[in-house]
Amino acid sequence: MTTLLEVRDLKMYYETMKGDVKAVDNVSFSLEAGESLGLAGESGCGKTSVALALMKLQPSNAKVLGGSIKLEDMDVLALDDDAIRREVRWKRISMVPQAAMNALNPVFTVKDQIIEAILTHENVSEKEAEERTVELLKRVGIDPSRAGNYPHEFSGGMKQRAMIAMALACNPEIVIADEPTTALDVIVQAQVLKVIKTLQRELGLSMILISHDLSVVAETCDRTIIMYAGNVVENTATLEIFRHPLHPYSIGLIGAFPKLTGERKRLESITGNPPNLLDPPPGCRFHPRCPHAKEVCTRLTPPLTETHESHWVACHMVNGQQEYR
Amino acid sequence: MTSMTEALVKVDGLVKHFPVTQSLLDQLLNRDVTMVKAVDGVSFTIKEGEIFGLVGESGCGKTTTGRAVLRLIEPTGGTVLYGDVDLTALKAREVKEYRKDIQIIFQDPFESLNPKMTIYELVAEPLEIHSLGVDDEERRTMVSQALEEVQLIPPDEFLYRYPHELSGGQRQRVAIARALILRPRFVVADEPVSMLDVSIRTEVLNLMLDLKEKLGLTIMFITHDLAIARYMSDDIGVMYLGKLIEYGGTHEVLDDPDHPYTQALMAAVPVPDAERKRGDLPIRGETPQPINVPPGCRFHPRCPYAFERCMEEEPQLMEVEPGHGAACFLHEDFHTGRIKRGKLPESQDVA
Numbered sequence: 001m002t003t004l005l006e007v008r009d010l011k012m013y014y015e016t017m018k019g020d021v022k023a024v025d026n027v028s029f030s031l032e033a034g035e036s037l038g039l040a041g042e043s044g045c046g047k048t049s050v051a052l053a054l055m056k057l058q059p060s061n062a063k064v065l066g067g068s069i070k071l072e073d074m075d076v077l078a079l080d081d082d083a084i085r086r087e088v089r090w091k092r093i094s095m096v097p098q099a100a101m102n103a104l105n106p107v108f109t110v111k112d113q114i115i116e117a118i119l120t121h122e123n124v125s126e127k128e129a130e131e132r133t134v135e136l137l138k139r140v141g142i143d144p145s146r147a148g149n150y151p152h153e154f155s156g157g158m159k160q161r162a163m164i165a166m167a168l169a170c171n172p173e174i175v176i177a178d179e180p181t182t183a184l185d186v187i188v189q190a191q192v193l194k195v196i197k198t199l200q201r202e203l204g205l206s207m208i209l210i211s212h213d214l215s216v217v218a219e220t221c222d223r224t225i226i227m228y229a230g231n232v233v234e235n236t237a238t239l240e241i242f243r244h245p246l247h248p249y250s251i252g253l254i255g256a257f258p259k260l261t262g263e264r265k266r267l268e269s270i271t272g273n274p275p276n277l278l279d280p281p282p283g284c285r286f287h288p289r290c291p292h293a294k295e296v297c298t299r300l301t302p303p304l305t306e307t308h309e310s311h312w313v314a315c316h317m318v319n320g321q322q323e324y325r
Numbered sequence: 326m327t328s329m330t331e332a333l334v335k336v337d338g339l340v341k342h343f344p345v346t347q348s349l350l351d352q353l354l355n356r357d358v359t360m361v362k363a364v365d366g367v368s369f370t371i372k373e374g375e376i377f378g379l380v381g382e383s384g385c386g387k388t389t390t391g392r393a394v395l396r397l398i399e400p401t402g403g404t405v406l407y408g409d410v411d412l413t414a415l416k417a418r419e420v421k422e423y424r425k426d427i428q429i430i431f432q433d434p435f436e437s438l439n440p441k442m443t444i445y446e447l448v449a450e451p452l453e454i455h456s457l458g459v460d461d462e463e464r465r466t467m468v469s470q471a472l473e474e475v476q477l478i479p480p481d482e483f484l485y486r487y488p489h490e491l492s493g494g495q496r497q498r499v500a501i502a503r504a505l506i507l508r509p510r511f512v513v514a515d516e517p518v519s520m521l522d523v524s525i526r527t528e529v530l531n532l533m534l535d536l537k538e539k540l541g542l543t544i545m546f547i548t549h550d551l552a553i554a555r556y557m558s559d560d561i562g563v564m565y566l567g568k569l570i571e572y573g574g575t576h577e578v579l580d581d582p583d584h585p586y587t588q589a590l591m592a593a594v595p596v597p598d599a600e601r602k603r604g605d606l607p608i609r610g611e612t613p614q615p616i617n618v619p620p621g622c623r624f625h626p627r628c629p630y631a632f633e634r635c636m637e638e639e640p641q642l643m644e645v646e647p648g649h650g651a652a653c654f655l656h657e658d659f660h661t662g663r664i665k666r667g668k669l670p671e672s673q674d675v676a
Contacts, residue, residue: 042522042523042524043522155611156611157611185382185383185549185612186382186549186551186590186593186594187382187589187590187593187606187608187611188611189593189595190592190593190594190595190606191606193595194606212522212523213595214523214597215594215595215596215597215598216595218595218596218597218598219595219596242597242598252524253523253524254597256523256524256526256527257523257552257597258530258552258553258555258556259552259555259596260551260552260555260579260591260594260596261580261596264555264556266531266534267527267530267531267556268527269524269525269527269528269531270524270527271528273492273494273495273525274522274524
């Protein structure tokens with residue numbers, strides 16, 4: 001497989017009145033062509049910030065302090081606003097935003113909004129754009145006869161499907177879906193996830209799916225990255241992370257989900273709260289909540305290390321000692 | 326502990342209809358007021374000392390049911406027996422007496438706590454309303470105890486802080502302390518953890534389980550999350566479009582669901598297990614509006630097993646085994662295995 005996107009040591013802080021919020025700190029990962037990658041973690045762990053940075057959509061108080069984002073040979077961070085708008089957004093990387101249901105403009109029909117996206121970015125006739133729109137809506141399971149409807153005439157699931165169709169409008173190589181099913185009921189969620197999975201397979205898309213819900217990632221992604229407090233703590237194949245999680249945070253997170261089948265056991269919770277990123281703990285950011293923390297964890301930031309083949313973990317204990325693996 | 330299996334709350338035929346706002350033209354022409362049938366005849370029993378989980382998707386009427394049971398909104402019809410007392414027949418003045426016994430924990434601790442009150446004021450407020458505690462000192466002791474009970478330790482550190490200084494999990498603990506300080510017997514918990522992150526959520530759930538044991542609480546636990554309902558509940562009721570369509574012991578209902586809607590819900594839940602492969606979803610379309618309830622079985626337009634009778638006649642809850650009922654004409658066929666759950670009839674390409 002070829003590497004499509006490579007993020008190295010990305011560091012992005014938000015400037016606030018109280019100081020810098022260290023939202024993304026030394027985040028590295030890569031995305032292969034055709035791969036679906038899950039970015040999981042709790043709210044405030046930095047997963048959305050990473051996604052925004054990939055398209056240079058971060059808010060104005062964000063500052064990128066280091067690292068690189070390479071889209072094949074292109075240095076994304078070095079592009080100016082105009083170039084990234086022309087060359088990257090929609091055409092190479094597109095995004096299904098969080099709360100996509102509210103991302104549609106209520107005073108235009110769904111069809112017109114997708115056509116607009118195509119015409120803005122590509123030099124095609126209106127007729128072609130319209131044909132493509134109808135095709136896209138069919139793909140996501142919306143009857144083309146509904147294309148002329150306004151967003152309020154769509155149900156939540158249909159709006160989400162329309163947003164997915166729009167993200168595909170300019171044939172991007174990478175689609176970032178930020179919590180694409182969070183606002184949806186469970187049955188509609190299952191239907192939308194199915195659409196996403198089918199499209200990803202049929203079109204050979206590379207995808208980054210962001211979710212706080214590990215089960216959504218488990219069902220949709222080949223590879224999973226777990227983030228905690230602005231850091232990547234574990235990165236490996238999805239099967240592996242559920243069968244054999246190594247980082248104490250990943251273990252705790254997976255253990256915190258009640259099961260739908262099998263024996264009912266008391267859930268173990270992770271003690272404490274995630275840190276305030278204005279002033280994160282020194283060393284490993286998880287150490288105040290970690291059951292295995294040692295002195296070294298309070299001092300040194302553990303590097304993301306390949307402990308097994310294609311299984312990366314950032315933990316002094318797991319990295320250094322066999323019995324934790 | 327003989328009282329453990331006795332019913333504490335009996336809801337019978339509970340109905341709540343909301344009128345839809347009419348336009349001036351409708352009013353002038355004296356048109357009939359359209360009704361949203363949020364809760365349309367719901368009956369269930371909650372046993373003393375147990376947790377009854379009420380599950381369903383958004384808009385199915387589970388929150389309205391919870392509030393109507395407490396008379397936070399006035400039910401349109403039906404009765405709610407609390408012990409021997411019919412709560413729906415009480416006068417407003419008399420309801421206040423029962424509020425001590427019956428409490429609610431709301432979904433969003435960011436909204437349910439007044440941001441201008443300190444934690445002490447928030448937790449002491451119920452004591453003041455019900456004139457409990459002889460003096461400030463006694464109240465302070467009671468508040469400290471309540472905070473300790475919900476693991477906000479040491480309580481002194483929290484008493485004079487404001488809600489915004491607390492994390493989401495801590496705030497929900499304050500809401501729980503507020504509900505429990507009056508020593509209620511019955512608590513309605515409406516999606517108490519849906520705003521919390523996973524790692525925080527578990528602590529709050531475990532806390533509720535522990536307090537239930539310690540204080541002998543009876544809880545009506547409203548949630549959209551089947552896995553959480555399974556973790557918390559002794560009994561479960563599943564709602565769809567204002568009706569209870571299946572009820573019974575948690576294991577009976579969730580492990581062997583006899584209503585096609587419960588089966589579809591279970592099939593739709595994503596599980597944190599990458600090895601599980603999902604089959605086809607035995608359901609189509611989306612939930613209709615409760616303003617326009619389909620005739621016959623209200624689930625029939627989405628049901629892969631629907632046949633003629635379902636379009637004409639509304640199935641009532643029928644017992645499939647002691648304590649487990651489903652409102653489906655085919656419940657026996659599912660229960661005996663004549664129709665395999667999740668196995669779709671021929672030519673039914675759904676989902």
